[in-house]
Amino acid sequence: MTPHPHLPGQLAGSHLSDSDASWPVSSTDMKYESPYVSLGIDTIVDPDGNQHGRAVVSPNDAIGILAIDDEDRLLLVEQYRHPVRRQMLEIPAGTLDVPGESALDASKRELAEEADLVAATWEPQLKLLATPGYSTEGWQVFTATGLSPVPEADRMVREAEEAHMVQWWMPFDEAVEAVLAGRFSDSLTVAAILAAQVLRAR
Template structure:
């Protein structure tokens, strides 16, 4: 590590997030549900000053970049009330089954949302969704060797998922849609661009 020759900051050869924990002098739960909790924490910085922080604590999440034999990506379209739009996304969901591993959750979500199973799985990347106010982390998996779930084993989709549609889109078209801002879901954008980076690195 050395000072940048002309700009503020340090020049480093490698980077990684680091574990750290400022003391929490008090914490108050203001909301709780089966999906998430919301706390108001008072934290103490290294100078001893206190700051109030709202922390949203959802379950972790997973997403699936499912790619068929013709290099098409599966996107699901569903209504998202907070943004009042029909949003194109990778099949995804929360880690809300006790003891379930991330890849198992991804496989479950792929089957539930798209009636598809996969033979081959690989982790593409893990992300912190919005660390300024949320503890949520998610992992995106690449899934290939796809097969349909038998009709008599398919999940009945409810609420917003009952109106969900599935689209198979050429990979390069999805990349363009992400870069043009036509597809904006954060997990979807991250997964697609991670896949693009992996392909270019090969």
């Protein structure tokens, strides 16, 4: 390791990355459990032997879909999100709540359910952890192209917030500008758009 010449810390090598690690857990107190999310309090032991209580929220993992049409327009869905009391513009997304379903199959299901679309081509784009300070939730994003509509007779009847969902198509470059201007605040959407922009620039 080489220290920074003027500031605290080490100079990073080109292969710096996250790594698996696990401090011992001396006890877990489960506060809430459901098929969709659980909340527990873990008591962890640090390398010095000190104990600390940490809340751990464990929801189902989730997926997001960056759906791009033949004119390079990005699909956004507008949906009411009650916890933040906002109408949010987001890429189509959903949770892995079907037992045994892969992330790709969940993405195909969610694109059909939220946007009445199927895609001919699917490419993995990005993997993220949502809020690792207190949650186990992982996200995976796929890029979907070669889009076509689901036949009318096969479309799902959307309910609750999804019944009022609106689909918007925005030129990809304008979506990047909207992110930079702070007009979109969903973190999965922001990360997916900016990652796609970086990949295009390579």
